[in-house]
Amino acid sequence: MTDERVHAFADDALGAHDAVALAALVRAGTVNPRELVGAAVDRAARVDGALLPVAHASYDRPRISREGIGGPLWGVPTYLKDNVDLRGLPTGMGSEAFPARPARRNARFTDQFLATGLAVLGKTRLPEFGLNASTEFATAQPVRNPWKPSHSAGASSGGAAALVASGVVPIAHANDGGGSIRIPAACCGLVGLKPTRGRLVTNAQSGKLPIDLVTDGVLTRSVRDTAAFLAAAERHRSNPALPPLGLVEGPGERRLRIGLVVDSPTARTDGPTRRVVEETAARLEAMGHLVEPAALPFGEEFSRDFVSYWGYIAWAVAATGRLLIDPGFRAGRLDGLTTGLRRRFQAEFPRTPGVLRRLRRAEGVYARIFRTHDVILSPVLAHTTPPIGHLSPNVDFDELMDRLTRYVAFTPVNNVAGGPGIALPAGSAPGGLPVGVHLSAAHGQERLLLELAFGLEADRPWRRIQD
Template sequence: MADERVHAYADDALGEHDAVALAALVRAGEVAPGELAAAAAARAGRVDAALAPVAFAAYGRPCGEGGSGKDAPLYGVPSYLKDNTDLRGMPTGQGSSAFRARPARRSAGFAEQFLGTGLAVLGKSRLPEFGLNASTEYAEARPVRNPWRTSHSPGASSGGAAALVASGVVPIAHANDGGGSIRIPAACCGLVGLKPTRGRMVPNAQGRRLPVDLVTDGVLTRSVRDTAAFFAAAERHHRNPALPPLGLVEGPGERRLRIGLVVDSPTAPTDAPTRAAVEETAARLAALGHDVTPVELPFGEEFSRDFILYWGYIAFLIATTGRLTVDPGFRASRLDGLTTGLRRVFHREFTRVPGVVRRLRRAEQTYAGMFRTHDVILSPVLAHVPPPIGYLSPNVAFDELLDRLTRYVAFTPVNNVTGGPGIALPVGASPEGLPIGVHLSAAHGEERALLELAFALEADRPWRRIQD
């Protein structure tokens, strides 16, 4: 395939608007939800051959169209749900060939929360098998490609959602994050991706069954205000009283913050383009009046080893309980090379799991300790720029693939284990034009600080546009 930039922007009902602007047009009667859905469906058709982002389409009968009522903040804005979340009447394929997906009989709690914001679901976006990979690639099926350069990965596991938003098919799409799966594709595709504090959203059905719940739901967007608007709308449907209310964040904050700067992970070096983007962002934040000082992450090799074994434990659960938890026709023999390799990791070291769980649970206190001296931590999202398609394919020999993944995904899992919030922002680009993201982390419940900083950085230097 030719290496090209692909987008679907056109002179149609969607135009170049973000979700907040489209919802305002719907409320004013200037456009109907059906017109927006039709425009999004046409755009999806134009990018499908190049990007392959859609797992299931329901363009003739979108779910919702603001089903919570016309007063919902994002009423009528078209979107997609990730294909690991049940929505009644749509199949949930989990990105896997190990079973045949059937229409879900009921909607997951988060799907109801998502529809409660007013978004209209046009279908499901693709993910790698059970969301375990950091690239949306498959043993046999065609991969999802990055709209900025189709020879490269869009990240994962919300890679299909990222490709849809980055290419302009829709302004906002569901994503979820069990090791970086909101923030990684945001960084790869030039988007905003906030992983909220654990417990901020309706509990994820997959994550809450685990001894350490890694998974949190959210969205990918092209503007900070769309991310802020979504979380404010979602909070109207469900608010966790154990966390500070978030409300609607509408711009930069006035408070000057203590920001800790991390350039390298204790387990992997950062490449030159990513390092430059992080250091430039640190300089910009200092120029905006914040106090930026270097810090070291208190998570090293042991944390990385523990996370890998816990990752293997999840693969083991999928493989051994799939007929009960996924589908009666589930066949573990059809799982891809990454899932089966991770399962073998668990088999080799399963006696370590109780100690791993204890240490991972204690990591929450270690994480909280970082914010006794700092308000926010700035770091890379990933240790290097998005790799070419094939580099993280599940067909790569497992030991090599695992090494590549651990050297690439060197920052984001900390927030999943500890439950802290983190946001990826599209601040830079490689010499080849691939997006580079930076990562901001804060104390539990402090999403407002992250969004206010994000607004400030976006106002200081607007994000690159794929259509320019």
């Protein structure tokens, strides 16, 4: 396989526009939604063989909602991730352990997503139950990175990231239970914001767990697309327990106190990633913000507890699969990562009460960080995007877990604590792969993160794959 960049940007109805620009063209009558869908379908055909991002297509019948007609993003083509139900399309969750059958109804989040006006063309691939940080499988071919197809597209929203980065669509659904919006954003050079827990409709599966880790959102190529989506989703359903967000349209004017964290307590950040984070800190200082070293109060015990809880999720999937997922569920067909996590949880079961107790305390610990800082700047990941195979579920389980904990060393804090975090494509590694930086803020402060992201984007526009 060639390692040249793979993209589908062309002189068609989509052009190089973001979702906000395309929706404006639809409102002006310059293009119509059918033209945009047709261009996206053609683009998908050009990249699918190389990147394999699509789980299920519905190109002959794009899904829209009555509420979404004329909405802020009306007519813009997109995809849903294949762990959220869309009536009439299968939900496979990236697993070979059960037959994927068409959903009978939309998930509540799907209705919120469609209410923005987006037109869903299909569903994107994810690793089994979203448990891995690379979209790789025990037997199927992986999703590949458009910037360098020998490398990972990240996970778990890897299929969505590949489609947006390669230009098939400007925006796609993603969700995040340990970094699954922000990791693929960093790998593929995109904007990925994990909202505050409760900002959007609660994810049906994770909402039943002792600690709700998962928040839905989108992957985009521009900050304004992420901002526009959140504002449009808020029109459908707002959470009165959180500050209203509204439409964020540009940089803020406040001088912020930003804490700089370069290394995690569990992993030392590699040179290329460190350079991008420190360059971003210098840019923020030049923009007038105060940047100072900080430390996160989450160490090795937090990492162990998070892995234990990840194991609980794998165990719960295996134990309830026939009842809650599909009568045809076969635990013996789960991949090596899910199986290993399940067995680890079973071996460590007596630790569970303490794990849950400590993880539940994380929200208060997280909140105290923002008594002295407005934002925390860190890497998204502790090292640059790995090649395909490095995080394969076929790697020996103990080795794979060591690799994962040394790679995913920053993002899980936001999931456990529930705070918002955004990944931004701030630089690149030798060889051209994107490198992301991560900004975290207090609960309900997505506006602050978006304003800061707008400022960084205006200061130095993101690299474009087609250039």
